Amino acid sequence: MLKGHLDMIVLAALAAGPAHGYAVIEKIKRRSNQAFDLPEGTIYPALHRLEQAGLLSSRWVTAESGRRRRVYALTRRGERAFAGHRAVWQQFSDAMGDLLAGARQRRRSA
């Protein structure tokens, strides 16, 4: 199920600001209370794919350790795409919430 929403998850992790791949994975784990423990190797191809699609930009920086690190950031197009994803998800979540609440009420009254 997560696979279908991978792009939105990655965009959400980067919505707060630029980050490198490892930090993106950590953010996803932390902000989802460890619920989204994705295979780490799938995040990097997703970052590259989103960059190819023009939703992310990236640049090399040198870390304190001296290693080169690729930092990703949302582009304007990426921000718009994320806002669109979020609106659709919110609508879906509200509708599903109403549906489940209705089912619970019917069970109680029966």
Next chain:
Amino acid sequence: MISGYLETLSAALNFDRALAERVRQEVEDHLQQAIAADPSNGGIAAEHRAIAEFGDAQAVAAQFATLSVAEQMRKLGIALILVIAGVFVAMKGRIAWYAVTGGDLGHDMTPVTRIVGSIDRYSFWLAVIIGTGSFAYVVGRPVPTLVDARYRKQLRCVLVLCLAAIAPLVLSVISDGVLTAIRMGAELCAWSLVPIGTMAIEIGCVGILVFHFWIMRSRTVFAVSLLAP
């Protein structure tokens, strides 16, 4: 252990050296951070865990290979349209030059030039039609996460369509070359520079296209082989 893993990963992506190098550096940085953050504070066990959590090198490489193929497919689609436009402009430029310097082309028509001219015209417009169709098919296609059976079929279709556009375009450029040679005859003078120059542009354009096609084909073969059982 880390270097072995990185070697496997970059060797699998060797068909796209720039991508292989970038992926290697990114993954190395990731694994080093994962090892540093491991509760055991480094060591073989931490390396094992970091690699296991990252996933199988071949499977990761296959995902990157899919992206590389998709990128090359997009480049090929754009190159196809630009090259057709370039050949058209060069052709029109040469005809305009003939009109300025030597009058109408029609007066020295022989049966041979008429036949070659027809081949040139029809093959060029065939390339335009198929090329435009290929471009529409390629551009805007979403990039899948893996080269699955459906995507493999799409790639085959793109390769066949592009080849079907390139073949008549090559024929058109050859015909242009024949017509230019007939028109110029044996004499070479300053006047010949424009026809020769425009022919060089046409040949260069087609060369670029064939090069992109060749890269696309080899990347597709590699990407598909990474997923082969």
